[in-house]
Amino acid sequence: MGKQEDFVLRALEERDVRFVRLWFTDVLGSLKSVAVAPAELEGAFDEGIGFDGSAVEGFARVYEADMLAKPDASTFQILPWRSGDGPSTARMFCDIAMPDGSPSYADPRHVLKRTLSKAAEKGYTFYTHPEIEFYLFKGEHADGAVPVPVDRSGYFDHTAQSKGADFRREAITMLEAMGISVEFSHHEGGPGQQEIDLRYADALSTADNIMTFRTVIREVALGQGIWASFMPKPFGDQPGSGMHTHVSLFDGDQNAFYEAGAEYQLSKTGRQFIAGILTHAAEIACVTNQWVNSYKRLISGGEAPSYICWGHNNRSAMVRVPMYKPNKGQSTRIELRTIDAACNPYLAFAVILAAGMKGIENGYELPREAEDDVWALSDRERRSLGIEPLPTNLSEAIRIAEGSELLAETLGEHVFDFFLRNKRNEWEEWRSQVTQFERDKMLPIL
Structure with a gap:
């Protein structure tokens, strides 16, 4: 065992940890958890914890079901909502392995690690910084009921005795207690809609942080007698919830997207990376926007893009190059505005990086910048x-x-096949629904 594993085993005694939750993610991005006693952890570090992979969405077929969850000691954290005055509960993320110790082909975390390794072979480290939006609703979730937002506030509103402000304060305190740094937080445009922005980190840490973030947000909401949802478009007449994500590549300590004196201080590498994302945008959409509801957000205008284009500070574009900060070349980055917070972050970051790297490797040319509000253009003008x-x-x-x-x-092959098969099933299930819209529109006249 290494130093990190030794640190964890010491921390178990010092912090009176009675339960350790081992977390991993299925192919669709749902968090899974198995609790182990501290006495079992040394064995888990050495050999992993066995489980039935066929019972987890997309992991394995029945005849190849045995899998191992191997905890990543670097992700050890105490769960603040499970650790009051009494014994503590901790968590670690796991890598999933086959019985022979090889990485599981079905583990989304491994998909991202494999893609990051390919970029590392070219000398690059991939950093991401997500702006995560979600809604808060009153009471408890009830099937079929129309959810009621906790407030009627709007973008950046400061409201006396605001439920959202109290919620954000408690959530941020809990996130930072788990080592997740928060950069900004504010009320978003929809009633009850919030935004919390995480500080930039390497993509694997960010993906782990997003999975933790979604859990923390739901736990804090339940503790306050409300509930939270990352659904991309819960209301037809209100803004959707996205996860605008700022991304950058570093070559050692140098920002590979920065070039002094270039237009927007954006290097050739940065321009090729954007070109890669634009070229493959339609192909990766089902991963960055993986739910049938995701497309209700993308066709509604406003802050959500519907068209494949880029622009400097253009919030109607799919990829935005934010305003350059003088004397801060390291901050040069691009912002991808399609992605929503309901995605599997491991797979989403993997396909974004792969698309951008394809642009660099093949020398893609960046198309002309979209300078106008893309929504305001006619179809002919866009063509x-x-x-x-x-x-x-x-x-x-x-x-x-x-x-x-x-x-x-x-x-x-395995994740690709399962993911698309599941998405086809979701679409077929959606197609068979008779909606309230159809009943309201057609029952009286047909």
């Missing part, structure tokens, strides 16, 4: 500028993804 639409629904996204070599290569 004349070479601006193509993103998929308009999950079915279209699946159809494009099925022919994507980039996606198959990045996800691996």
